[in-house]
Amino acid sequence: MTTVEKASERLWRRLNFFGVLAGILTLLLPFSGAWWHLTLGTDGGIFSILASPFEFKFLIFNKQISTAEAVQLSPLLWWLCLAFKLCYAYFGAALLAGSLLSLSEKHAESAETLVRFSSLKLLWLVAAFVVVLFIATFLLNSTTQLMGGAISRNFSMPHIVENGIFTMSSGNFRISAPINEGFTSTFAVAIIASALGIASRIYQKRISSV
Numbered sequence: 001m002t003t004v005e006k007a008s009e010r011l012w013r014r015l016n017f018f019g020v021l022a023g024i025l026t027l028l029l030p031f032s033g034a035w036w037h038l039t040l041g042t043d044g045g046i047f048s049i050l051a052s053p054f055e056f057k058f059l060i061f062n063k064q065i066s067t068a069e070a071v072q073l074s075p076l077l078w079w080l081c082l083a084f085k086l087c088y089a090y091f092g093a094a095l096l097a098g099s100l101l102s103l104s105e106k107h108a109e110s111a112e113t114l115v116r117f118s119s120l121k122l123l124w125l126v127a128a129f130v131v132v133l134f135i136a137t138f139l140l141n142s143t144t145q146l147m148g149g150a151i152s153r154n155f156s157m158p159h160i161v162e163n164g165i166f167t168m169s170s171g172n173f174r175i176s177a178p179i180n181e182g183f184t185s186t187f188a189v190a191i192i193a194s195a196l197g198i199a200s201r202i203y204q205k206r207i208s209s210v
Contacts, residue, residue, distance in 0.1 A: 014207050019099025019115055019200030025193035026092030026122050030054040030085040035187040036133060036160065039180045046177055052186070053084045053129055088125070094118040099200060102207050112208050119201040123194040126187075133160045 034050035034057065041047065048059040056077055057064055098114025101107040137160055161182045 014103050014105075016099035016102045016111075016115065016200050016204050016207060018196050018203050019095050019102075019119065022119065022122070022193050022196035022200050023092050023094075023096025023099055025189060025196065026095060026118075027089055029092075029122070029186070029190055029193065030088050032186045032189065034184055035129060035190060036183050037181070041177045051133075053081070053125055054088070055081055084125075088122070091118040091121045095197065095200065098204070102204065108208060112204055115200055115204040119197040119204075122190065122197050126190050126194050130160070 031054075033052070034055065035052035037051070038049040039047075046061065048057075048062075050057040050059070094114045095118040098111045098118065101111035101114065104111075163178070163180050165176055165178060
């Protein structure tokens with residue numbers, strides 16, 4: 001192997017591939033759709049919720065509430081989702097920049113700082129999102145119990161991934177509809193990006209120690 005080839009190989013070993021991939025995915029995730037959905041009725045015919053840290057959408061009879069209506073209904077939630085979008089786009093850009101800067105020995109310290117700062121941010125967001133879902137479904141279950149059995153389901157909460165039947169009854173009136181809850185493929189991408197973020201942090205330490 002020639003000297004040029006050896007130098008080229010050393011250079012590529014300094015590139016934090018894990019961080020590059022994690023940074024790109026983190027940049028894309030805020031604009032990639034919901035992480036979790038709840039659908040009441042077949043094909044979302046009655047009511048649907050699409051949720052992620054970056055958006056929260058309601059669909060009634062397959063009609064989505066417009067952005068203006070969403071702001072009017074819950075301005076705090078809308079601004080919070082926008083803030084998360086901007087923050088995680090920034091974290092993704094920082095991770096991508098740090099991973100690329102690791103190629104340069106001159107900017108090695110800055111690269112390590114950027115990767116250390118941004119590599120675990122998505123992991124904490126994924127964990128917090130799952131915790132919030134569990135809390136929300138637990139509160140929903142508590143609410144239905146307080147309603148004295150007027151609303152029942154054929155499975156118990158808290159569940160965040162489930163297929164079942166939602167039943168509401170009052171006197172002689174009774175209505176049932178299929179209900180589906182679960183994570184989307186975008187959430188799987190978030191899990192992968194989180195794992196890559198952890199790997200990028202570990203690999204960056206290895207680069208810095210060389």
